Amino acid sequence: MLKDTWWLILPDTEAAAALADRLGVRDLDCLRHASGRPWLLGRWRGAEAVTAEAGDARVAVLGRCPLTPEALRARVARLRDVREVEGAVGRVAGSYHVLASVGGRVWARGTASAACRLFTARVGGVPVTAPGADVPAGLLDSAPDHEMLAARLMDPPISWTALGGRTIWRHVRAVRPDEALLWERDGAQRTVRWWRPPAPELGLRAAAEGVRTALAEAVATCTAGGGTVSADLSGGLDSTSLCFLTAAQDEAELVTLRWEGVDAQNDDAVWARRAVAALPGATHLVVAQRETPDWFAGVDGMRLATEEPVAWARDVAKQSDVLERVGAHGSRLHLCGGGGDELFTPSPAHLTDLVRSHPLLVSRRLRRLRFDWRVGRTEALRAVCDRGGYQQWLHRAARDLTASQPAPSASQLGWQPPPRMPGWATPGAVRAAAAALEDAAARCPGPLAPQRSLHAVLSQVREGGNAIRQMNQALPGPRYAIPYTDDAVVAAALSVRPLEASVPGRFKPLLTEAMDGIVPREILRRTSKGRYGTDFYRALRRxxxxxxxxxxxxxxxxxxxxxxxxxxxxxxxxxxxxxxxxxxxxxxxxxxxxxxxxxxxxxxxxxxxxxx
Structure with a gap:
């Protein structure tokens, strides 16, 4: 969606039609149920929106998607029930909302990665749904929920996209990303699970084929239509792979950008120069240290018109500069490699998942990690053999918000790293955050996946997907796209057996196998990773x-x-x-x-x- 678009979904009822009239439906873009009552209204003309209707079925696909109106109409013509829409549309590449009205029943869902989300509220008794919490909050004249605001002070952040549906606005609920909203003809509302993570059971080569196909199709949705697109080229394997995939599409002109870090030990620049040499058809921009804004630059006067705190607030000045530079070269879309680390560096928690089925192999792998973490054998074994469930983990997290930092073994082998409140949080803030976690534990239907490692990865992927959604609201210039958060890419990456995707001595073997033949092998042989801690602490000082x-x-x-x-x-x-x-x-x-x-x-x- 474009930055200035918004929309609202309404059920097929007289009360909803009256609400639409109060909102000024005549002045808005509007699609209607087969009954003639308003179904989808807002401002989306000129955005990435494909709509079609046939008989009493209407479908809208809003977001980055290769479907044409004609292709969508052919799929819609086969619909007889609203729940068939996923079979008709759901496996198309890209990142988008799927909305449907069939015979007055409504289906709506975002993406499993949280790059596209849905929020609900009741306005004058009428259920409404929007892609951002700010729209229903505005209709309700809602106030911020300070308990949830306190919980946002925790680090690492908890994936609130999965926990109980609470948002930072009172009386506004979030739909869990892997669930769809289903409204009956009378407006009765329930959620239906539409997405589940795959079982991690494919060998490396088979999984890599799936990743290669899904990533290529994801990038193709970015380059479709031609023009100019841009991409980060930090030198890291994730962004580098996207640059080569974009160049291979040969449909859009490519502009790459790299800003120079301050750490002399960071070898990203060396690898970026090698990638540049292998991409002679692209335009390459390099921003010198003295020309790129620090993290935290301008925070004292910064104002961001977003629906919730922006997780990447420290990056706003730097990323605004990036978008301004690539926009000056004609870019309409900027690709970045966020999510790649999470998908292709398996969580150590996979050892906890596999300790019973592969005890000897887990023991050998754990021995290597023990030395890295500097923890004793007993402590590591206790962590890897812990069988506590996710609700138990949430209760413990609520209890330990002000405890000292956990040992690396407990942090890395659990469901996800336990959060901590900052030393400057008040006792009231700590109690509020703990209450939010306890409330989540009471409402939580379970983890994001049965396996701890997949749950941990999905939590991070959803944090990234939600953050890029917020950044697209906050920043002017070209939109961001993160192909690694496209659902098809996430599913392909999660399908691999973790023991094959986490091979000692190999760096991101699943991604390097997938990119063989696309990215030069010299670059795929890289085993180091650039670090930006020096940039962070210099920025804090300056x-x-x-x-x-x-x-x-x-x-x-x-x-x-x-x-x-x-x-x-x-x-x-x-x-x-x-x-x-x-x-x-x-x-x-x-x-x-x-x-x-x-x-x-x-x-x-x-x-x-x-x-x-």
């Missing part, structure tokens, strides 16, 4: 004054969630590495609260009628 200025009159402090003086001391006295990492979430929350306060109604829909 931008400390701007972060401190953001704390003046802190709205998080006024809400009783942080103690600004404790945060100031942490920034001035070189706090520990784990604690400083928590600064990002606090900065994001403060920027968001200020944005909401200064733009009390940034939503496109007014609660009392009319559209902006």
């Amino acid at each position: 931008r400390r004054g701007e972060i401190l200025a953001l704390l003046d009159g802190s709205l998080l402090a006024k809400a009783g969630l942080i103690d600004p003086e404790r945060l100031r001391r942490a920034l001035r006295t070189h706090a520990s590495v784990p604690e400083l990492a928590l600064v990002t979430h606090t900065v994001a929350g403060e920027i968001w609260l200020r944005s909401v306060a200064e733009r009390p109604r940034p939503w496109p829909v007014q609660p009392n009628g009319g559209a902006r």
